[in-house]
Amino acid sequence: MAAPRKTIISSGLGQYAGSDANALKHFGADAQSKVKAMLAESIQKANDAGFDVIAVDANPQDPEDTMKRFTEALKSHEAVGFNVGFGLRGHKEHTELFEKLVNNAVQARPGIKIMFSNGPGEVITAIRRNFPEDF
Template sequence: MASPRKAIISSGLGQFAANDQNAMAHFGPDAAARVKAMLASSIEQANQAGFDVIAVDANPQNPEDTMKRFTKTLENREVVGVNIGFGLRGHKEHTELFEKMLNAAVAIRPGIKIMFSNGPGEVITAIRRNFPEDF
């Protein structure tokens, strides 16, 4: 019998990369499209390994909405891990939102694995690092 699929929330700037100066500087004027393509590839690799990756894009310009969507996903899905991307955690202007997300994850899902990817194409790398038994 196959082992059950593990759900992971991955949160980065995603569609909101087009509104972020740091993302635009790194990925260029089509930042959102590039981020989306890189994330899709990484998610596909995770899916093939038996993980369901739930992308919850973080909008630093609307942290209340971000937290509402993020906590709702934590509450409504049996998730084993949360990945936070570098675009969100690597820039001081996003620190408060980053902290709120981590604190919510630990409060809602005690024992959850916290992971950090270095870019949208490296979500699979963070999952492999934290769940080596699945690879």
């Protein structure tokens, strides 16, 4: 019998990378497409390894909507992990939203593993680091 799948909620800039100055600086004018492609590939690798990754793109221009969508994801999934991407946590202008997301995850799901990926293509790396027994 196969091991049950584990759910990870992952939050980064995703579709909003194209409007973030830091993402544009790092990924270039096509930041949104590059980030989405890298994220999709990393999520597929996680899915292939037995994880269900729920991506909740963080919109720094609309933190209330981001929190609403994130809270809905926490309520509707039995997540065992929460990953935060570097684009969200690595820049001081996003600190307040980053803190709110992490605190919300810890409060809603006591014992949830908090993970940090170093970019959109590294979600699988953060999962491997935090769930080595599944690899």
